[in-house]
Amino acid sequence: MPLLICRTCPRYDPADSGRFSRALTEALRTDPAAAAVPVRYVQCLGGCPDDGVAAVDGPGKARVRFTGLDAGHAGPLVEAAQAHTGCGTGAPGDWDVPAELRDRVSSVTPKRPGPAVRPW
Known part of the structure; x- marks a missing residue:
């Protein structure tokens, strides 16, 4: 799931909520290279109120939010x-943004090493 796209941007504008993901999805459909990139649509990536949010992420890699x-x-x-x-780490600097x-780039969240499941 390397490309995450916010489904609700602009979240705080109910009349236009979802406009960003619809427009970006349409643009991705016209890009032949996009066919090889898995996309996941998520409810929120926490970039509010600066809408138009997407991120790159992967197992064991840093999440980079735009x-x-x-x-x-x-x-x-x-x-x-x-x-x-x-890129092995996903951290900007280890790949060319x-x-x-x-x-x-609004945030970089590194993955913490450790067990995948918490023991509580």
């Missing part, structure tokens, strides 16, 4: 997902 995106960022998001997938997304 905000302030629009459908024009579809190509760079595909590039980011592919580069993130090919596309130039169009560098100033849109």
